[in-house]
Amino acid sequence: xxxxxxxxGATVVxxxxxxxxxxxxxxxxxxxxxxxxLSGTGTVPGLLVxxxxxMPGxxxxxxxxxxxxxxxxxxxxxININATTASLTNVTGTAVLxxxxxxxxxxxxxxxxxxYTLLTATGGISxxxxxxIVGVKNKVELFYDANNVYxxxxxxxxxxxxxxxxxxxxxxxxxxxxxxxxxxxRCSRSGGRSL
Numbered sequence: 001x002x003x004x005x006x007x008x009g010a011t012v013v014x015x016x017x018x019x020x021x022x023x024x025x026x027x028x029x030x031x032x033x034x035x036x037x038l039s040g041t042g043t044v045p046g047l048l049v050x051x052x053x054x055m056p057g058x059x060x061x062x063x064x065x066x067x068x069x070x071x072x073x074x075x076x077x078x079i080n081i082n083a084t085t086a087s088l089t090n091v092t093g094t095a096v097l098x099x100x101x102x103x104x105x106x107x108x109x110x111x112x113x114x115x116y117t118l119l120t121a122t123g124g125i126s127x128x129x130x131x132x133i134v135g136v137k138n139k140v141e142l143f144y145d146a147n148n149v150y151x152x153x154x155x156x157x158x159x160x161x162x163x164x165x166x167x168x169x170x171x172x173x174x175x176x177x178x179x180x181x182x183x184x185x186r187c188s189r190s191g192g193r194s195l
Contacts, residue, residue: 006026007024007026007027008026008027008028009027009028010027010028010029010030010031011024011027011029011030011031011044011045012030012031012033013030013031013032013033013036013037013038013052014033014035014036015033015035015036016036016037017036017037017038017039018032018036018037018038018039018040019039019040019058020038020039020040020041020042020043020044020063021040021041021042022042022043023042023043024042024043024044024045025043025044025045025064025066025067026045027044027045028045029045029046029047029048029067030044030045030046030047030048031047031048031049031050032047032048032049032050032051032052032053032054032075033050033051033052034050034051034052034074035052036052036053037052037053037054037055037078038052038053038054038055039054039055039056039057039058039063039078040056040057040058040061040063041056041057041058041061041062041063042063042064043063043064043065043066044063044064044065044066045065045066045067046065046066046067046068046069046093047065047067047068047069047070048070048072049069049070049071049072049075049076049077049100050072050074050075051072051074051075052075052076053075053076053077053078054069054071054075054076054077054078054089055077055078055079055080055087056079056087056088056089057080057087057088059080059087060080060081060082060085060086060087061080061087061088062087062088062089062090063087063088063089063090064089064090064092065089065090065091065092065093066092067091067092067093068091068093068094068095068096068123069089069091069093069094069095069096069119069121070095070096070098071096071097071098071100071129072098072100073098073099073100073130074100075098075100075101076100076101076102076103076134077089077100077101077102077103077118077119077129078103078105079102079103079104079105079118079151080104080105080106081104081105081106081107081109081110081116081151082109083109083110083111083114084111084114085116086116086117086118086151087118088117088118088119088120089118089119089120090120091119091120091121091122091123092122092123093121093122093123094121094123094124094125094126095119095121095123095124095125095126095149096126096127097125097126097127097128097129097149098127099127099128099129099130100129100130101129101130101132101133101134102118102129102130102133102134102142102151103133103134103135104133104134104135104136104140104151105135106135107135107136107137107140107153110136110140110153111153112153112154113152113153113154113155114152114153115143115150115151115152115155116150116151116152117148117149117150118142118149118150118151119148119149120147120148121147121148122147124146124147125144125145125146125147125148125149128142128144129142129149133151136153137153139153139154140152140153140154141155143155
């Protein structure tokens, strides 16, 4: 769908793909069911991905959600990545992740130690995605701060102290070099590895 639409009813994607390149944010809300996909570079209303797939862009691109974004645990967040950037969803409300699966379309262009922003939510991030990312090598991991979800390949612990990455590891950092400060960021590590 392109252009601006003024309908106010619900947008239900029950099968196939709805590619949005315009503005459908006047809709009362959108839901994507299993077997269906919402993609594009336009603007959508508050969105529930109820077992379906959300793919910002049709290649690398940004999808805007005017409202909150909620994934169910059975949902998929499908991402395209090139050497310098990744697909992004920009949410004006809260993003609730609920352990949904992140899948990368093609990981051959991922640059080592490059930080890719996958999702930004002005209202904050609640929960995490499943730490097992589909379609990538084992060293690719997800990281979080209060408003963003990041992906990085082969990030090293020294990156966190060197200021290269825009956040710090979460959890109990009192065991890291005698630190006693609580950091609000968290890390989702594949295979249960901890730092």
